[in-house]
Amino acid sequence: xxxxISAEGAxxxxxxxxxxxxxxxxxxxxxxxxxxxxxxxxxxxxRPGAGVRAVVFAVSEDVEAVLTGYCSPTARNQLASNxxxxxxxxxxxxxEVVEKYKAGGFVQGLAIKKEEKEQVxxxxxxxxxxxxxxxxxxxxxxxxxxxxGVVLCIGLFNNFVSKEALSxxxxxxxxxxxxxxxxxxxxxxGNPINSYVIGAALLxxxxxxxxxxxxxxxxxxxxxxQLPAEIASLGLKxxxxxxxxxxxxAIPVAILTVMLLNFIVG
Amino acid sequence: MEKSHKSKRKTSRPSGHVFIxxxxxxxxxxxxxxxxxxxxxxxxxxxxxxxxxxxxPLAFVFVxxxxxxxxxxxxxxxxxxxxxxxxxGILLSAAAGIISMGPIYVWYPLMKDLREKGAGNMxxxxxxxxxxxxxxxxxxxxxxxxWVYVVILTVLTVLASIVNGCLVAMFTKKKTG
Numbered sequence: 001x002x003x004x005i006s007a008e009g010a011x012x013x014x015x016x017x018x019x020x021x022x023x024x025x026x027x028x029x030x031x032x033x034x035x036x037x038x039x040x041x042x043x044x045x046x047r048p049g050a051g052v053r054a055v056v057f058a059v060s061e062d063v064e065a066v067l068t069g070y071c072s073p074t075a076r077n078q079l080a081s082n083x084x085x086x087x088x089x090x091x092x093x094x095x096e097v098v099e100k101y102k103a104g105g106f107v108q109g110l111a112i113k114k115e116e117k118e119q120v121x122x123x124x125x126x127x128x129x130x131x132x133x134x135x136x137x138x139x140x141x142x143x144x145x146x147x148x149g150v151v152l153c154i155g156l157f158n159n160f161v162s163k164e165a166l167s168x169x170x171x172x173x174x175x176x177x178x179x180x181x182x183x184x185x186x187x188x189x190g191n192p193i194n195s196y197v198i199g200a201a202l203l204x205x206x207x208x209x210x211x212x213x214x215x216x217x218x219x220x221x222x223x224x225x226q227l228p229a230e231i232a233s234l235g236l237k238x239x240x241x242x243x244x245x246x247x248x249x250a251i252p253v254a255i256l257t258v259m260l261l262n263f264i265v266g
Numbered sequence: 267m268e269k270s271h272k273s274k275r276k277t278s279r280p281s282g283h284v285f286i287x288x289x290x291x292x293x294x295x296x297x298x299x300x301x302x303x304x305x306x307x308x309x310x311x312x313x314x315x316x317x318x319x320x321x322x323p324l325a326f327v328f329v330x331x332x333x334x335x336x337x338x339x340x341x342x343x344x345x346x347x348x349x350x351x352x353x354x355g356i357l358l359s360a361a362a363g364i365i366s367m368g369p370i371y372v373w374y375p376l377m378k379d380l381r382e383k384g385a386g387n388m389x390x391x392x393x394x395x396x397x398x399x400x401x402x403x404x405x406x407x408x409x410x411x412x413w414v415y416v417v418i419l420t421v422l423t424v425l426a427s428i429v430n431g432c433l434v435a436m437f438t439k440k441k442t443g
Contacts, residue, residue: 128336129336131335132332132335132336133332135335136328136331136332136335139331139367140327140328140331142284145287145288146287146288147320148288148317149287149290151313151316151320152288152291152292152295152309152313153291154316155308155309155310155311155312155313155314155316156294156295156298156309158309158312159306159308159309159312192398192400193320193324193327193403193406196403196406196407196410196411197316197320197410199410199411200410200411201316213419216419217398217419217423220397220398220400221394221395221398221430223370229374230374232374233374233377233378234374234377234378234381234390237438238387238390238391238434238438241434241437241438242391242394242430242434245430245433245434246430249429249430253419253422253426256422257419257422260422261414261415261418264414264418265414
């Protein structure tokens with residue numbers, strides 16, 4: 001079986017390091033053969049999340065136990081959740097510790113004190129919330145600039161594009177208008193918020209809901225801009241077929257949506 | 267370590283290309299303000315009104331986005347997608363498409379991996395089509411088009427995704443023989 005020991009040096013004669021996450025070396029020792037493997041641990045003491053690399057190392061080496069002087073509650077919980085025993089208050093040389101471990105000299109295991117458990121839960125909940133907020137803010141920040149651009153475009157559209165020009169494209173013929181809407185939606189790309197803003201502006205300018213619905217559907221189902229990426233990953237046949245069928249389906253779906261809406265709302 | 271910390275902070279900012287479009291529009295506004303100031307001002311006022319209109323639903327969008335980020339993990343989506351070609355598997359693929367977030371092109375390499383691990387074209391097509399249902403944008407869509415319209419469109423989109431998946435599976439099967 002294999003165990004990880006935090007150590008001050010890269011040899012079996014080195015002393016056990018007192019902090020798991022920030023120890024200079026981590027030694028994976030095979031307790032049967034005394035063969036060992038060394039990981040030099042970056043001592044990035046002040047950086048949040050220091051010790052994650054040590055935890056990942058222990059998990060990836062599929063070890064049975066981690067032996068160290070002290071292990072943070074967060075690291076201990078992560079190790080324990082991967083079925084790794086954590087033994088703390090260990091001292092002496094790596095060699096001595098391995099012998100003591102083989103002789104059953106350590107009685108600590110997965111148990112975490114109540115107050116440590118509460119602290120771990122608090123840390124994990126906080127980390128999840130912070131990470132969720134960070135991801136959402138990042139996604140939002142990516143959406144906003146283009147949305148601001150689209151909103152500015154709507155102002156231009158309302159004041160510089162005449163209704164006559166629009167009606168030369170959207171003539172009032174349901175099938176043709178829906179087809180045009182689907183065409184525009186297929187060419188345009190970006191966050192769907194923009195399709196709603198553009199759709200609402202088109203409705204205000206007298207374009208039919210059939211065309212707007214087709215635009216909204218194809219905006220997200222047909223991706224001419226992303227087509228090269230789809231072809232590269234999923235193949236030419238699949239990508240062309242899928243996008244083509246999405247385009248064709250958008251027209252009956254748009255017509256059916258508006259017809260059902262008219263039927264329900266009256 | 268210092269180096270990786272810096273690069274991590276850099277990736278959390280929006281990439282530069284998202285600013286190109288609004289910058290072009292601002293340049294157009296600048297030109298129009300010189301040529302036709304009154305019409306340009308009216309356009310800016312119109313945009314301001316649209317902007318005020320989208321702020322409340324945008325706040326909801328952020329809340330739903332946060333909830334999805336907190337409770338839905340990519341690993342869960344992968345698990346749903348690998349559920350096979352049965353009715354249950356297809357419905358789970360649809361669910362995976364609905365709850366998935368981020369740009370579609372991010373998902374293509376993952377689809378490729380899943381296909382290599384045995385996921386069918388139908389499940390992949392259903393997943394990709396259902397990305398049209400944006401849970402986090404539903405408040406925005408309702409604000410613009412009303413909830414009845416949104417419910418009808420959402421239900422029809424899910425149904426159409428299954429039709430799309432069946433057709434893609436049928437044609438790819440025939441052609442590959």
